[in-house]
Amino acid sequence: MNLAQLTVGASATIQAYPQAGAAFTRLREMGLLPGTRITLVRIAPLGDPIEIQVRGYRLSLRKSEAALIEVVAAGATPAAE
Amino acid sequence: MSTTSSPAPAAPRSAPVYALVGNPNCGKSTLFNALTGLKQKVGNYPGVTVERKVGTAYTQHGQPLTLIDLPGAYSLAARSPDEAVTRDVLLGRRADTPTPDRIICIADATNLERNLYLVHQVLDLGRPVVLVLNMMDLAAQAGLTVRADRLSRELGIPVIPCEAAHGKGLIELKLALSRPDLPLPRHAWDIPAPLAPAVAELQASLSAHEGKGPLVARAEALLLLTDPDPVRVAGSTPLSAATTRILESWKTRWTADATDSSGMLVAARYDAIGRLAREAIVPPAAGTAANPADATLALSDRIDAVVTHPLWGWVIFAGIMAAMFLGIFTLAGIPMGWIESLMGWLGEHVSALIPPGDFHDLVIDGALAGVGGVIIFLPQILILFFFIGLLESTGYMARAAFIMDRVMSRVGLNGKSFIPLLSSYACAIPGIMAARTIEEPKDRLATILVAPFMSCSARLPVYLLLIAALVSSDEVPLGTQVGLMLLMYFLGTAGAFAFAWLFKKTLLRGAPPLMIMELPPYRLPRLRDVAWQMWERGAVFVKRAGTVILALSIVLWFLANFPKPPAASEGEPPVDALAHSYAGRAGHAIEPLIAPLGFDWRIGIGLIQSFAAREVFNSSMGVIFAVEESEDETANQSHLRDALRGAARPDGTPLFTPLVCLSLMVFYVFAMQCISTIAVVKRETAGWKWPLFQLAYMTGTAWLASFVLYQVGRALGF
Numbered sequence: 167m168n169l170a171q172l173t174v175g176a177s178a179t180i181q182a183y184p185q186a187g188a189a190f191t192r193l194r195e196m197g198l199l200p201g202t203r204i205t206l207v208r209i210a211p212l213g214d215p216i217e218i219q220v221r222g223y224r225l226s227l228r229k230s231e232a233a234l235i236e237v238v239a240a241g242a243t244p245a246a247e
Numbered sequence: 248m249s250t251t252s253s254p255a256p257a258a259p260r261s262a263p264v265y266a267l268v269g270n271p272n273c274g275k276s277t278l279f280n281a282l283t284g285l286k287q288k289v290g291n292y293p294g295v296t297v298e299r300k301v302g303t304a305y306t307q308h309g310q311p312l313t314l315i316d317l318p319g320a321y322s323l324a325a326r327s328p329d330e331a332v333t334r335d336v337l338l339g340r341r342a343d344t345p346t347p348d349r350i351i352c353i354a355d356a357t358n359l360e361r362n363l364y365l366v367h368q369v370l371d372l373g374r375p376v377v378l379v380l381n382m383m384d385l386a387a388q389a390g391l392t393v394r395a396d397r398l399s400r401e402l403g404i405p406v407i408p409c410e411a412a413h414g415k416g417l418i419e420l421k422l423a424l425s426r427p428d429l430p431l432p433r434h435a436w437d438i439p440a441p442l443a444p445a446v447a448e449l450q451a452s453l454s455a456h457e458g459k460g461p462l463v464a465r466a467e468a469l470l471l472l473t474d475p476d477p478v479r480v481a482g483s484t485p486l487s488a489a490t491t492r493i494l495e496s497w498k499t500r501w502t503a504d505a506t507d508s509s510g511m512l513v514a515a516r517y518d519a520i521g522r523l524a525r526e527a528i529v530p531p532a533a534g535t536a537a538n539p540a541d542a543t544l545a546l547s548d549r550i551d552a553v554v555t556h557p558l559w560g561w562v563i564f565a566g567i568m569a570a571m572f573l574g575i576f577t578l579a580g581i582p583m584g585w586i587e588s589l590m591g592w593l594g595e596h597v598s599a600l601i602p603p604g605d606f607h608d609l610v611i612d613g614a615l616a617g618v619g620g621v622i623i624f625l626p627q628i629l630i631l632f633f634f635i636g637l638l639e640s641t642g643y644m645a646r647a648a649f650i651m652d653r654v655m656s657r658v659g660l661n662g663k664s665f666i667p668l669l670s671s672y673a674c675a676i677p678g679i680m681a682a683r684t685i686e687e688p689k690d691r692l693a694t695i696l697v698a699p700f701m702s703c704s705a706r707l708p709v710y711l712l713l714i715a716a717l718v719s720s721d722e723v724p725l726g727t728q729v730g731l732m733l734l735m736y737f738l739g740t741a742g743a744f745a746f747a748w749l750f751k752k753t754l755l756r757g758a759p760p761l762m763i764m765e766l767p768p769y770r771l772p773r774l775r776d777v778a779w780q781m782w783e784r785g786a787v788f789v790k791r792a793g794t795v796i797l798a799l800s801i802v803l804w805f806l807a808n809f810p811k812p813p814a815a816s817e818g819e820p821p822v823d824a825l826a827h828s829y830a831g832r833a834g835h836a837i838e839p840l841i842a843p844l845g846f847d848w849r850i851g852i853g854l855i856q857s858f859a860a861r862e863v864f865n866s867s868m869g870v871i872f873a874v875e876e877s878e879d880e881t882a883n884q885s886h887l888r889d890a891l892r893g894a895a896r897p898d899g900t901p902l903f904t905p906l907v908c909l910s911l912m913v914f915y916v917f918a919m920q921c922i923s924t925i926a927v928v929k930r931e932t933a934g935w936k937w938p939l940f941q942l943a944y945m946t947g948t949a950w951l952a953s954f955v956l957y958q959v960g961r962a963l964g965f
Contacts, residue, residue, distance in 0.1 A: 185505075185507045185509070185510060188326060188474070188476070189763065191324065191326075191473065191474050191509050191513075192321070192322070192326050192763055193763060194509065194510060194513040194514075195321060195322040195324065195364060195473070195513055196321060196361065196763065196765075197360065197361050197364070197517065199510075199513065199514050199517055200510075200514075207548075208551070208555060210555065210649050210650050210652065210653060211555060211556070211557040211560050211561065211650050212650070212653035212654065213653065214652065214653045214656075215649065215652050215653075215762055215764075217555075217649065217766060221358075221360045221361055222357075222358055222360065222361075223358045223361060223765065223767075224547075224765065224766040224767075224768075225763065225764070225765055225766065226645075226649050226652075226762070226763075226764045226765075226766055227762060227763050227764075228652070228656070228762045231762075231763075
């Protein structure tokens with residue numbers, strides 16, 4: 167599954183995302199690396215962008231980017247999809 | 248602000264240069280203001296629209312030092328012009344700025360891990376670094392114990408715990424700055440083995456061809472491998488051909504064997520940072536909080552649950568925007584009234600001192616009116632930046648962008664364009680200045696280019712006059728008035744969004760804009776920093792844009808008054824004087840151009856004079872149609888309206904037919920007729936290219952819209 171499919175409040179571990187693209191270099195530098203645990207905190211009222219918690223701070227990104235980030239749902243995440 | 252005790256023994260050596268570096272939202276500006284006090288200079292880096300702030304600070308022993316406040320950056324692998332300037336100054340790639348001797352890094356102690364990423368890159372440079380851990384109080388509240396001493400031992404550099412907002416830790420920092428022998432960082436981390444040959448080769452090339460010292464060359468090599476295609480800005484020394492060739496060959500090789508150099512480097516750096524963070528941060532004792540971050544964010548989360556709520560979020564957003572808009576629209580009117588009466592009073596007094604004549608008119612109607620025309624904008628600018636400062640320092644600005652992003656992304660802009668555009672309904676000047684809160688340069692430029700389409704308050708009197716002239720009854724029905732007015736506001740707004748979309752599709756196309764935005768925890772605003780920003784914006788406006796506005800006002804005054812009519816007899820009506828002036832002649836000259844819109848040369852004069860400020864159209868019409876001025880404002884208005892209704896073309900048909908009034912209103916919606924806006928766009932985009940483009944495309948749009956309206960209207964028999 168990908169980050170955009172996560173439900174609000176669910177945590178997951180980042181598995182992989184595209185190598186290329188400025189957005190992804192920056193997301194890595196902001197601390198989103200394979201193996202990093204993230205939590206989807208909320209979705210903006212109009213459905214985009216999303217807010218996640220990573221390394222103790224809050225980051226917002228658009229679903230178009232989030233959809234390319236592969237994650238593995240952690241623990242008792244309700245089965246999405 | 249300086250605590251000068253005893254000046255240092257006369258040292259002719261020039262002051263050492265320090266750079267202040269840190270992430271956005273970590274308190275960097277607060278620290279800079281605390282260290283430099285009023286001794287700051289604000290300018291631009293040549294060729295880029297990035298603001299350069301340099302100040303003088305003093306060490307605890309009173310030696311002066313030059314402090315450069317580098318733009319906030321998350322990484323030196325730059326993704327915005329701001330970050331590119333920070334990178335270039337630190338790497339010594341800007342000829343216009345000295346390479347800093349020493350670096351002060353500031354990091355948010357509540358969010359140490361991510362903040363250390365930039366610090367880690369700076370440490371690579373091998374220059375003396377002082378690390379300031381800011382917001383130690385907030386970290387403690389969150390239950391985090393951040394051990395500065397351990398971090399200092401690990402890195403081998405001074406690490407100063409600090410609360411810049413309360414002035415705590417400043418003395419310790421200034422004592423560290425006093426040290427003549429700052430140690431070099433003890434900084435070693437493991438570069439992934441597959442990348443080591445590339446780092447070595449690039450480092451050697453940067454040393455040989457760019458003349459960089461070994462450590463700076465290595466740091467730059469690492470940045471090039473992190474992001475092989477970083478943002479470049481004007482004024483930055485480009486890479487040599489040899490280095491570029493090496494970089495390209497490695498890129499090709501890695502693309503072929505799918506080596507993720509960037510990912511490996513960032514991961515290796517975060518590994519090293521993770522070790523540092525484990526050493527420095529003592530998590531809260533077991534049982535207090537499961538996750539320290541949750542404690543920090545608990546209050547922010549409760550606020551956010553309301554502020555980004557599908558219903559209440561919009562109510563709050565609308566409330567804040569309405570307060571801000573009313574602030575600049577109506578509240579600013581009070582001090583603007585004072586400024587007007589002050590300028591009037593000043594005019595009377597100066598008028599009495601100078602004998603009547605051209606010089607008298609130049610001083611009163613040219614220079615003094617021009618100065619008034621500059622400072623009249625200050626109340627709106629100050630009020631808007633008061634709100635922006637408040638919204639930014641509390642953290643709400645990021646939430647506003649968060650909830651508005653979806654709407655603005657439809658036309659290719661991002662959520663941060665909303666406030667500049669909204670402010671432009673009051674006046675495009677503060678709106679355009681507010682666009683500096685948009686980091687993405689193309690989004691910022693697109694916002695600036697379309698902002699003057701929003702119907703500003705200077706257009707209101709013109710709309711009101713033309714609506715009054717358009718409707719035949721004495722009292723304009725409220726419905727008609729409101730309906731037409733709303734139509735004009737709608738047209739302008741639609742134009743702004745349409746052109747923003749068009750520009751983002753064509754002229755300002757590029758990689759899709761990043762919307763990777765930190766949502767900082769809510770904090771109490773620092774009123775001193777807010778006041779400082781207001782003062783700074785006001786000063787920048789008066790100094791940079793004010794001079795241009797003043798000069799252009801005097802030119803406009805000259806055009807409207809010279810040459811004088813041949814025999815200036817006493818009883819001559821003023822209409823002939825204006826008609827004889829350059830402005831009058833220009834009105835005649837552009838008549839063929841504006842005739843297809845239904846305008847004659849007299850309206851042409853009004854259009855030209857509107858460049859001083861759009862509402863000048865009304866007084867211009869008053870002069871042209873020889874309306875007697877009286878003390879009574881409403882009487883003036885109705886006289887002017889009657890004069891317009893009575894105005895006729897040479898063949899006797901009325902000039903201001905309803906169709907011409909509409910066509911003229913539409914022209915005012917779209918046309919860029921404001922020298923002050925031109926001056927501010929010139930200042931904000933650092934050159935004449937964009938304001939002139941804007942003047943051309945907006946006026947072209949206005950012409951086309953009025954042309955279509957008038958010609959279609961005529962064809963339909965109006």
